[in-house]
Structure formats: structure tokens, C-alpha cells
């Protein structure tokens with residue numbers, strides 16, 4: 417099945433008004449379920465979209481909008497919306513002439529990213545709309561935060577200067593009800609500097625990490641290796657999640673220009689207990705492969721337990737990975753270095769304990785090797801030589 421087959425199946429699902437009744441009969445349900453899972457697998461795979469050209473992407477987006485306009489029920493919208501978002505990640509030009517339809521059908525309520533390639537005229541329309549709200553379309557309330565999120569994804573000077581003005585002056589529509597503009601910008605992967613300029617919280621280069629066939633090649637990198645540095649809270653060895661030969665692999669040089677080797681390490685016992693707003697585990701590092709437990713971590717907080725990881729089924733499995741360059745930073749699915757984070761929950765960028773700046777997202781890895789679900793996010797402050805992780809369950 418390719419993307420075109422998947423779209424045909426989706427159209428067929430959508431036009432079968434009896435589908436829900438059919439679902440009650442188990443054989444039909446099983447068949448449909450398998451078919452739907454196959455469609456989902458194809459629709460989710462970002463590399464399929466890299467092969468589309470602008471014309472194909474436009475047709476895709478138009479057909480998906482037809483589907484959404486026909487039926488906006490919860491169970492039929494998730495895959496079409498996923499297609500739109502994936503087209504937007506690699507081929508935003510495909511949406512030319514479709515932005516108003518996307519807004520009208522309520523796509524902004526689900527994803528701001530799809531608007532990232534908006535043309536100047538549509539951008540003006542959204543900038544005006546953000547300030548004119550509340551706004552209704554065919555009786556449905558459209559939320560201001562959705563419009564502002566859509567704007568935040570546009571990498572554009574006009575939008576940046578609008579956000580700078582709104583953050584500086586806090587117009588009434590941002591205070592009542594309160595609208596956290598800084599949180600909105602973080603969702604779109606950037607923040608406003610004190611000088612009113614955009615500062616990206618992610619790297620523009622992006623390389624997928626794919627399992628190596630077991631043969632060590634020049635560009636192979638190691639993942640999940642024990643180290644001789646240990647955790648100051650629980651005494652366990654720090655685990656190197658990624659050992660990056662940035663000096664001899666040109667595809668990785670963007671992570672630490674001028675460096676030789678970057679080891680992104682953590683304590684699996686203590687760092688994975690971090691949840692929103694709690695203590696993180698920081699590790700000192702340099703561009704030559706050095707790592708050490710950070711003094712900034714201080715004393716072990718009482719809330720951090722020292723677990724027998726093996727008893728919890730957490731087993732460190734060494735892996736070999738190979739970087740594979742992606743077209744855009746917005747292809748955020750799966751394991752990758754650089755690019756945008758694929759948040760499973762809310763955007764959650766850490767603050768560097770040394771300089772108090774927001775840390776840079778440098779990649780994400782799957783914790784499957786530790787028998788966990790979700791994603792481990794990797795952050796860096798190169799200036800201070802600090803790294804940390806975040807963990808979110810799916």
C-alpha cells in the first residue's frame with residue numbers, strides 16, 4: 417500500500433455511512449480494523465511524503481479537505497488531519513490556495529504547523545483575526561489560541577515583530593482570558609529574545625537515526641553504553657544515550673561545530689523520574705567526549721527514589737545507529753538528531769542551570785531499549801557545557 421492507496425481507502429471509509437453499523441459485526445470489524453491499521457501505518461510514515469511533488473501534495477491536501485468538509489466526526493478526522501500535517505512538514509508549498517479552506521474546516525484547532533507556509537495575504541488575515549476574535553464559522557467557535565499558534569509556526573519577520581509587540585505591550589486580548597504567548601512560541605519551537613528577535617530552540621538540520629544492520633561503518637554511532645561517570649544521587653553509572661562522533665561524521669558536525677565527540681548521557685534511575693516542573697538531572701560535557709555529573713544538581717531531592725532498575729524491567733541494551741539526512745527540521749517523528757521535538761505531551765524545554773537560558777533541543781530517542789514507551793528528548797547548552805533529558809510517555 418502506498419500513500420495514494422491509503423487515501424483511496426480513507427475516501428471509501430468516509431463514504432460508507434454504514435461503516436459504524438458494520439463495525440458491530442465482529443468479522444467485518446476485524447477486517448476493517450486491519451485495513452484501518454494498514455492505512456494508518458502508511459499515512460504516519462514521513463518518508464512517503466518526501467517522494468511527493470508539489471502538484472501531488474496539492475491534490476492530496478484537496479482530497480483530504482473534501483473528506484473533512486463532508487464529515488467532521490471525531491472518528492473520521494484523525495487520519496486526514498495527520499496527512500495534512502505530514503504534507504506541511506515536507507511540502508508546505510502544496511497548500512497554496514487552500515489555507516482559507518483549512519481554516520474554515522477547523523484545522524487550526526488541531527494543528528498550527530499546517531499553516532507554516534502561509535502566503536503574505538493569508539498571514540495578514542490571521543494577524544487581523546487574532547486581534548478581532550471571538551470569531552465563529554458556521555456556528556463553531558474558533559479559539560484565539562489556535563489562530564495564534566498557527567501564526568507562531570510561520571517563520572516570518574512580520575509575525576515575529578507582531579509577537580514582539582504583543583509580548584511587550586500585553587494587549588487586552590492576551591490578558592483576559594490570559595493567553596500565554598511564550599508557551600505558544602515554545603510549541604512552535606522558538607522564543608523571543610529581550611531584543612525582540614526570534615531564537616530557535618531547535619536545530620535546522622535534521623537526521624533520522626535508523627538501526628544499523630550490525631556492521632560498524634564509518635558513520636555508525638553507538639547508543640545506550642555504560643560509562644565510568646556516575647550519578648551523584650544514586651551512584652549508578654551514567655548511561656550514554658548517544659555517543660556522537662561529530663568530528664569524523666560530516667552529517668553530525670552541526671550538533672557541535674568544531675567538536676570531536678559528544679556523549680549525551682544521563683542517569684536512567686533519576687532522570688526518568690522527572691515530570692513537569694520537577695528537578696532534572698544535568699550532565700557536564702564538552703566537544704571532546706568528556707562527561708561528568710553536574711554539581712548544579714545539588715543534593716538528591718527526597719522525591720527521587722533509588723530503584724532496582726532490573727526489577728522494574730529496565731535493561732540497558734546497546735545499539736548501533738546510522739544517521740540519515742531528512743529534508744526539513746519539521747519531520748519530527750521517530751528517533752532523530754536536530755530538527756523539532758515530537759512532543760507526546762506539552763512542550764517542555766528545560767532551563768540551563770548555569771546561564772538560565774532555555775536549552776536547545778538536539779534530538780530524541782526511543783526508550784524501547786529500556787522497556788519504556790514514549791520518547792526521551794535531548795537538550796544542550798553548548799556555551800555552558802550542560803546537557804539534560806526530558807521524558808514523555810505516549
Ligand SMILES: [Zn+2]
Pocket residue numbers: 647648649650651652683684685686687
Ligand atoms: Zn541517579
Ligand SMILES: [Zn+2]
Pocket residue numbers: 768769770771772773797799800801802
Ligand atoms: Zn547555559
